Amino acid sequence: MTNISDLKNMLLEEKVRLTNELSMVGHKNPEIEGDWEPSAPDLNNPTADVNDVADSIEAFEGNSAIEVELEARLLEVDTALARIEAGTYGICRICGAKIEDARLHANPAAPTCIAHREG
Ligand SMILES: [Zn+2]
Numbered sequence: 001m002t003n004i005s006d007l008k009n010m011l012l013e014e015k016v017r018l019t020n021e022l023s024m025v026g027h028k029n030p031e032i033e034g035d036w037e038p039s040a041p042d043l044n045n046p047t048a049d050v051n052d053v054a055d056s057i058e059a060f061e062g063n064s065a066i067e068v069e070l071e072a073r074l075l076e077v078d079t080a081l082a083r084i085e086a087g088t089y090g091i092c093r094i095c096g097a098k099i100e101d102a103r104l105h106a107n108p109a110a111p112t113c114i115a116h117r118e119g
Contacts, residue, residue: 007108008084011077014109018074025063025070034078036071038064076109092116 022036029035041056048056083089090099092113099113110117 004084004089007089007104008081010108011081011084015074015077015081018070018077022067022070022074026067034075036067036074038067073109076111079111080109 026036026038029037038060041060080089083091090104091097092099092115093111094116095113097113099110103110103114103117112118
């Protein structure tokens with residue numbers, strides 16, 4: 001028996017964690033609700049030498065990759081929370097079958113059943 005309120009709590013906890021992690025590598029896009037942007041390094045620092053700038057750019061590229069991953073996961077979590085509100089949570093979006101309880105407990109944001117998971 002699926003306990004949706006447990007899964008909802010798991011999703012809400014994950015959302016808090018993802019939001020915290022995102023705020024370390026990026027910031028909210030003020031123009032698009034729910035969108036995040038990687039934080040850019042301060043390249044105008046007058047004391048930075050060429051190596052510092054190269055390090056900053058490297059760090060920015062690392063942040064961007066992490067930011068994209070976290071943002072994608074946050075979107076999945078938000079989508080799952082929206083489906084709980086809409087009453088369509090736990091239904092495979094490919095075949096419409098009920099998603100296995102074990103799968104939801106392993107990944108409460110799973111949008112598909114085991115047969116239709118994408119990797
Ligand atoms: Zn399916």
